[in-house]
Amino acid sequence: MQTAQSKSKSIKKVLIVGGGTAGWMTAAALANALQQGCEVTLIESEAIGTVGVGEATIPPIRVFNQTLGIDENDFVRATKGTFKLGIEFVNWGREQHSYFHPFGSFGRPFDMVNMHQYWLQAFQNQQASSLDDYCMAWAAAREGKFAPPNRDPRNVLSTYEYAYHFDAGLYAQFLRKYAENKGVKRIEGKVDNVTLNPDSGFVQSVTMQNGETLTADLFIDCSGFRGILIEGALKTGYQAWDHWLPCDSAWAVASEKTTLTPYTRSIAHQAGWQWRIPLQHRTGNGHVFSGQFMSETQACDILLENLDGKRLTDAKLLKFKTGRRNLFWHKNVVAIGLSSGFLEPLESTSIHLIQTGVAKLLALFPDKDFDPLVIDEYNRVAIKEIENIRDFLILHYRLTERQDSEMWRYCASMAIPDSLQYKIEHFKRYGRLISSEMDLFGKASWLAVHIGQFNIPQNYEPLMAHRTNDSQAWLNKLKAAMAAAAKQLPTHQQYIDKFCKSSF
Numbered sequence: 001m002q003t004a005q006s007k008s009k010s011i012k013k014v015l016i017v018g019g020g021t022a023g024w025m026t027a028a029a030l031a032n033a034l035q036q037g038c039e040v041t042l043i044e045s046e047a048i049g050t051v052g053v054g055e056a057t058i059p060p061i062r063v064f065n066q067t068l069g070i071d072e073n074d075f076v077r078a079t080k081g082t083f084k085l086g087i088e089f090v091n092w093g094r095e096q097h098s099y100f101h102p103f104g105s106f107g108r109p110f111d112m113v114n115m116h117q118y119w120l121q122a123f124q125n126q127q128a129s130s131l132d133d134y135c136m137a138w139a140a141a142r143e144g145k146f147a148p149p150n151r152d153p154r155n156v157l158s159t160y161e162y163a164y165h166f167d168a169g170l171y172a173q174f175l176r177k178y179a180e181n182k183g184v185k186r187i188e189g190k191v192d193n194v195t196l197n198p199d200s201g202f203v204q205s206v207t208m209q210n211g212e213t214l215t216a217d218l219f220i221d222c223s224g225f226r227g228i229l230i231e232g233a234l235k236t237g238y239q240a241w242d243h244w245l246p247c248d249s250a251w252a253v254a255s256e257k258t259t260l261t262p263y264t265r266s267i268a269h270q271a272g273w274q275w276r277i278p279l280q281h282r283t284g285n286g287h288v289f290s291g292q293f294m295s296e297t298q299a300c301d302i303l304l305e306n307l308d309g310k311r312l313t314d315a316k317l318l319k320f321k322t323g324r325r326n327l328f329w330h331k332n333v334v335a336i337g338l339s340s341g342f343l344e345p346l347e348s349t350s351i352h353l354i355q356t357g358v359a360k361l362l363a364l365f366p367d368k369d370f371d372p373l374v375i376d377e378y379n380r381v382a383i384k385e386i387e388n389i390r391d392f393l394i395l396h397y398r399l400t401e402r403q404d405s406e407m408w409r410y411c412a413s414m415a416i417p418d419s420l421q422y423k424i425e426h427f428k429r430y431g432r433l434i435s436s437e438m439d440l441f442g443k444a445s446w447l448a449v450h451i452g453q454f455n456i457p458q459n460y461e462p463l464m465a466h467r468t469n470d471s472q473a474w475l476n477k478l479k480a481a482m483a484a485a486a487k488q489l490p491t492h493q494q495y496i497d498k499f500c501k502s503s504f
Helices: 004-009 020-033 061-067 072-078 115-124 136-141 168-181 228-233 296-305 350-363 372-398 406-413 418-430 443-452 462-466 471-488 492-499
Strands: 013-017 039-044 082-084 086-090 098-102 163-165 185-188 191-196 203-208 213-215 218-221 238-240 249-255 264-269 272-278 283-289 316-319 323-325 333-335
Touching: 013 020, 013 213, 020 039, 020 061, 020 168, 020 350, 061 072, 061 163, 061 350, 072 168, 072 492, 082 492, 086 136, 098 136, 098 443, 115 462, 115 471, 136 471, 168 185, 191 228, 203 228, 218 228, 228 333, 249 296, 272 296, 283 296, 323 372, 333 350, 350 372, 372 406, 372 418, 372 443, 418 443
Parallel strands: 013 039, 013 218, 039 185, 086 264, 218 333
Antiparallel strands: 082 163, 086 098, 191 203, 203 213, 238 323, 249 283, 249 316, 264 272, 272 283
């Protein structure tokens, strides 16, 4: 039972500064969770606009939507979305080579030893083909097929997961409608000034350009790279990671819809990489590159020369600095989205970090005391999570065997975090996948990049010498079952046409 004292300490007002995907995901989640006694307001300016390149996601977003009670088909239809079974990486480990990072697993559990150890034993004996061939997500993706996974764990069609591609601007609109229907108030305009409490240093209010002053107990900074509150007002500082992740710019452009592949494609170029994201009405494209190793003009030319269809928009240049704030939550301000830090979109984690930022806030929701113990725990978990993702992204660059350009030579020889070097060495010795606390990407993800970029273990698991299963026979059976299962699935386009086709 809530006492009068606890009620008086309760957060009564939350002010979200900034809209876009981060602002409206936050607003929707808060509106769903704060069912009484708290007013949620969001400030955004149509004039500022949003970055709008986050069009690919990873499977946990399905949990976010389900928690809000959002119907999947309605959501996909409203955002002109498509389905995503993973990412194809082209030219990363070596030129003219590709591999697939799947959502789900390789094979299916059948023994106490991990499946990839059986593959490794057979592969070393020249009795197995590419690791991708034993992955249901790729078996479906390469055929352009899609349907939700089977719920029967005995069925090979239960071994994959999926996420979405969608128009991030339409997703923000979709969530805005959801949030406003639940009572979130939106205010149009720009923040002109932030006032701090002279005693506590907490944010006390923000003043709009029109002179209106807004107060709150809890402020959430969704203002993007600018970090109006977390940096502009509270000066938390920033850790740059560009020595490990050298890309600092991206050109983005839309092109005509072509083949509706159920996966994202990442194609490495001379000083960066190009994304290809298929939507129902267009294809999203971009070239993420390092300004240290390539000019903006050259990077734009490379993108425009490598589009699958006719260009629909002018190319837009985005600049960023990979890294994170020293603190994600400081005093009464929580930074969510780009205001908290930035990791390039190589593994589609930007929207996920918004989701987990909101989830952590709800799990550690404060009262007006803003207990430092709560804030410290939020920061500890948030920092560990983003640093683990950072290491996974660095893995893609560090494992390259390319020597054809200055950037790839730099990446192949650069010093990396000890936490990542430890994982690389363990895999190199026996193919063992070492997990960390708050590791977003599971063993299948790490396995895909290690093997896909030629960090082939020197030995397989010693326990394999004591197992009696026939590796080759089991792998052949698995490969055939997956190929047969893929043929039964509808095409990606057929599935969308039947369940969630947008009206254009």
